[in-house]
Structures are given as structure tokens and as C-alpha cells.
Amino acid sequence: SQNSLLIRNGTIVNADGISENDIFIENGIIKELGKNLSVPNGIRSIDAKGFFILPGGVDPHTHLEFEFMGTVTADDFYHGTKAAVAGGTTTIIDFMDGKENETLIDAYNSYREKAEGKVCCDYGFHMVIKGWNERIKADMETLCSEHGINSFKMFMAYSFRLNDSQLYSILEHIRNLGALAQIHAENGTIIDKNTERLLEKGITGPEGHELSRPEEVEAEAVNRVCVISKQVSCPVYIVHVMSKLAAQTLADCRKRGAQVFGETLASALGLDGSQLPHKCFEEAAGCLMSPPIRPDPTTPRFLMDFLKQGNLQVVGSDNCTFNKEQKKIGMGDFSKIPNGINGLQDRMSVVWEKGVHTGILSPTDFVAVTSTNAAKIFNIYPRKGCIAVGSDADLVVWNPTKTRVISAKTHQHAVDFNIFEGMECHGVPEYVIVNGRVCVDQGQLNIIKGSGRYLECPVFCPYVYKQ
Numbered sequence: 001s002q003n004s005l006l007i008r009n010g011t012i013v014n015a016d017g018i019s020e021n022d023i024f025i026e027n028g029i030i031k032e033l034g035k036n037l038s039v040p041n042g043i044r045s046i047d048a049k050g051f052f053i054l055p056g057g058v059d060p061h062t063h064l065e066f067e068f069m070g071t072v073t074a075d076d077f078y079h080g081t082k083a084a085v086a087g088g089t090t091t092i093i094d095f096m097d098g099k100e101n102e103t104l105i106d107a108y109n110s111y112r113e114k115a116e117g118k119v120c121c122d123y124g125f126h127m128v129i130k131g132w133n134e135r136i137k138a139d140m141e142t143l144c145s146e147h148g149i150n151s152f153k154m155f156m157a158y159s160f161r162l163n164d165s166q167l168y169s170i171l172e173h174i175r176n177l178g179a180l181a182q183i184h185a186e187n188g189t190i191i192d193k194n195t196e197r198l199l200e201k202g203i204t205g206p207e208g209h210e211l212s213r214p215e216e217v218e219a220e221a222v223n224r225v226c227v228i229s230k231q232v233s234c235p236v237y238i239v240h241v242m243s244k245l246a247a248q249t250l251a252d253c254r255k256r257g258a259q260v261f262g263e264t265l266a267s268a269l270g271l272d273g274s275q276l277p278h279k280c281f282e283e284a285a286g287c288l289m290s291p292p293i294r295p296d297p298t299t300p301r302f303l304m305d306f307l308k309q310g311n312l313q314v315v316g317s318d319n320c321t322f323n324k325e326q327k328k329i330g331m332g333d334f335s336k337i338p339n340g341i342n343g344l345q346d347r348m349s350v351v352w353e354k355g356v357h358t359g360i361l362s363p364t365d366f367v368a369v370t371s372t373n374a375a376k377i378f379n380i381y382p383r384k385g386c387i388a389v390g391s392d393a394d395l396v397v398w399n400p401t402k403t404r405v406i407s408a409k410t411h412q413h414a415v416d417f418n419i420f421e422g423m424e425c426h427g428v429p430e431y432v433i434v435n436g437r438v439c440v441d442q443g444q445l446n447i448i449k450g451s452g453r454y455l456e457c458p459v460f461c462p463y464v465y466k467q
């Protein structure tokens with residue numbers, strides 16, 4: 001039938017091992033795994049000989065149609081998820097961020113509306129929390145119990161940052177809900193002071209950005225929130241760990257018993273930051289995000305080794321794209337350059353190139369850090385993040401020998417440049433199957449706008465993630 005598909009002769013890679021089996025898919029679900037499966041006549045069959053079959057990527061860090069720093073991201077829910085599928089990512093978890101005076105429930109409804117009709121793969125949400133009162137407390141509970149939200153993100157930087165007292169109370173509440181706290185860890189007070197000082201000295205270009213928020217400013221916040229996390233016994237997920245010092249600090253806190261997880265980004269693994277200070281405004285502003293991509297050229301390898309060792313668990317994209325014209329808002333004042341970079345399409349290729357092609361990660365490690373660990377942490381496993389009977393049929397047939405060169409000329413994003421421009425990557429998706437439908441077919445993109453479904457992320461009771 002039209003709703004069935006057979007994938008033959010592939011090497012199936014899960015985070016816990018490799019097997020050689022055929023996969024039979026029906027109505028969007030993996031129905032059977034086995035050798036030489038006999039299936040009814042007339043169904044499509046894909047020969048995956050020589051390819052790896054991977055669980056579709058799970059990118060738990062995207063900002064689509066996101067209002068930030070006075071503007072709105074270039075990638076909307078259509079372009080963002082189209083780019084995702086083209087690159088082998090079949091699930092995203094995006095950040096909802098309410099407007100001032102909007103309740104969390106109103107924000108949730110407005111984000112569902114924005115996404116509906118545009119998304120090309122399944123999507124879940126995290127909610128950003130920017131204050132603390134009884135209304136917020138009650139709405140967080142409703143989001144967990146009625147709307148499939150199990151994670152809340154708090155900022156320690158930007159004007160809407162929370163102080164330690166608020167963080168402490170919110171983390172207690174999140175623990176009681178059986179949810180997960182996500183933290184943007186940078187010391188906002190120090191950044192503001194440094195920014196003022198740099199601008200006064202006449203350092204107004206994009207090079208001022210990293211100077212205002214060096215590694216220890218990131219690491220201090222990581223340490224502080226890990227201490228709070230341990231005091232209140234609330235699990236915490238640190239988003240975008242960008243520096244060696246922050247990663248090491250997180251690992252030390254884990255060793256002391258904090259239940260903390262770490263996510264790094266494709267940008268931090270893919271870009272050698274040593275070139276960054278020498279770029280012109282356009283290029284430097286293009287790569288500008290917070291926390292910054294670090295100038296220390298040993299950072300990407302360090303973070304990759306940490307992924308291998310399990311000191312970091314996840315690679316996200318933090319896709320938060322602004323066009324060249326939007327980046328110019330910050331010409332003459334680096335603190336006004338909209339923060340954010342691309343990565344939704346290229347995350348899988350970049351991790352394969354810098355991780356697997358170099359021999360640091362095995363294919364099973366690759367699956368763990370691009371799909372399985374995020375699915376476990378956000379409690380959508382084993383529906384997502386593995387190839388097993390009963391799981392959603394989200395799969396990537398990955399050709400490890402083919403190469404492609406990343407370029408804005410060919411990418412599926414709406415944004416008008418690509419931070420990985422010119423990077424050659426081994427590892428190309430030949431086929432991407434989204435909910436049982438072939439959405440990349442021999443490298444050709446064939447998506448259906450609006451076909452993605454809202455993914456409820458249930459709370460943990462009790463908290464169960466095991467690495």
C-alpha cells in the first residue's frame with residue numbers, strides 16, 4: 001500500500017549498537033525488523049546497501065519565528081523545518097517566548113498557531129520563563145499537565161535574566177512538577193559592566209562581543225546554577241556550552257553529584273574560532289551569538305572529546321537566524337547585533353565531519369549525541385531517537401562516502417548566509433523518512449508543508465533519564 005515502505009540491506013545504527021536488518025514501515029510506524037523480510041507485493045522498497053540507517057536527528061534547540069533583540073528571525077517554522085529535514089533532522093524542540101503581559105498559556109497558543117500549517121516534521125516546545133509569581137507558577141503546572149511541556153528555560157544573561165533567588169524558587173517548582181530546567185548560563189551583570197567599559201573605550205565592533213563575555217563569565221554561571229540545582233535536587237540542562245572552561249566546570253559539578261546535562265552546538269564544533277577576530281563586520285556579525293564561538297582554536301576538539309567521554313550529552317543547533325541586513329542593526333555598537341546563527345540543516349553533517357570522519361566518534365556515538373540522548377532527556381524516547389519496532393518511522397539513510405560543500409546558495413534556510421560556508425562534509429542523507437514518508441529521495445527534497453505534528457513531551461515522575 002501507499003503507507004508502507006521497506007528498507008533493505010542497510011546497517012542500522014542505534015546508540016546502543018549496530019545491526020543488519022530490513023525495516024518494514026507501515027502508517028508512519030516501524031512495524032518489523034528482521035532479515036529478508038517478506039512483505040506484500042507492490043510496496044516501495046529502498047536498497048540501503050553501503051549506507052547507514054540512523055534514527056532521524058532530534059534538535060532540541062531552535063528559535064523559529066523568534067522575536068529577539070528588536071527583530072524576528074529569518075527562518076520561520078516552514079523554512080526551519082524544511083532545512084531540518086533536508087539535513088536529516090526529523091524532530092525539533094523549539095523555544096516559546098511570550099511577549100510582555102502575555103500569559104504563558106497565551107504564548108503557548110500563539111506558538112502552536114504559528115507552527116501549525118508550516119512545520120514539515122514533528123515539533124515540541126520548551127517555554128522560556130522570565131519572571132516569578134503565582135500566575136507563572138500556576139501556568140507552568142498547566143503547561144505540564146495539559147499541553148505536553150516538560151522543560152522550561154531560564155536566562156542568567158540579557159535584561160530579562162533571573163537572579164539566584166528566583167532561580168532557586170523556580171527550580172524547586174520544576175522539580176516538584178517532574179520537569180526539566182534549561183539554563184542559558186552567562187553572568188549578565190558582568191557582561192553589562194564589560195560592555196559599558198568597552199564601548200566607552202571605543203571598542204564598538206563585533207570583536208567587542210567576545211571580550212565582554214569571556215569563558216570564565218560563562219563558567220561562573222554554569223557553576224552557580226549547578227550549585228542551585230544540587231541544593232534543590234532539580235535536574236538542569238545547560239544549553240549551548242561553548243567554551244572549554246564552561247564544559248570542564250559542568251563536568252566537575254557532575255562529578256560532585258549534580259544531576260546536570262550539557263548541550264554543545266554544531267557551531268562550536270564546526271568553526272575554528274581562531275579566525276573570528278580577523279573577519280570584517282559582515283562575517284564577524286554573521287557568526288555572532290551568545291555565548292560566543294570561542295577564539296581558542298583548541299575548543300572544537302575539546303568539546304568533541306567531551307561528547308565522546310559523556311561529559312556533554314547533546315549537540316543542538318541553536319538555530320536563530322538573522323539576515324545580513326538585520327545584523328547591521330548593531331553596526332557601531334556590538335551589543336545591538338542580533339545574537340544568533342544557523343545550524344538546523346547542517347548540524348548532522350558538521351558532527352559527522354568533525355566527529356566521525358576524524359575518528360573521534362563512532363557511528364553509535366554520533367546517533368547518541370545527535371538524536372538518542374536528546375530524546376531521552378526530553379522524554380520522547382523510544383518514540384523518537386531509536387530504530388525499534390513501535391517507534392515513529394523517522395529515519396535517515398546516510399551515505400558516509402558522499403561529500404557536499406555547505407553553502408547559502410544551496411541551503412534550505414530563509415537566511416541569506418551560512419556560517420559554515422565552504423565547509424566540505426562527508427556524510428550526506430540519501431533518504432530522509434519522516435513519519436513513514438520519504439521526504440528526501442535520493443538526495444532530492446520532497447516535503448509537505450504543514451505535515452509535522454505537535455509532539456507532547458510528558459513530565460518525568462520520577463525522573464528517569466539514564467545515559
Ligand code: DUC
Pocket residue numbers: 063068184288289290291320339340341
Ligand atoms: N543566544 C543567541 O545567540 N541567540 C538566541 C538566544 C541566545 O541565547
Ligand code: ZN
Pocket residue numbers: 184239240290291
Ligand atoms: Zn541561550
Ligand code: ZN
Pocket residue numbers: 061063318320
Ligand atoms: Zn538558543
Ligand code: ZN
Pocket residue numbers: 353357424425426
Ligand atoms: Zn573530510
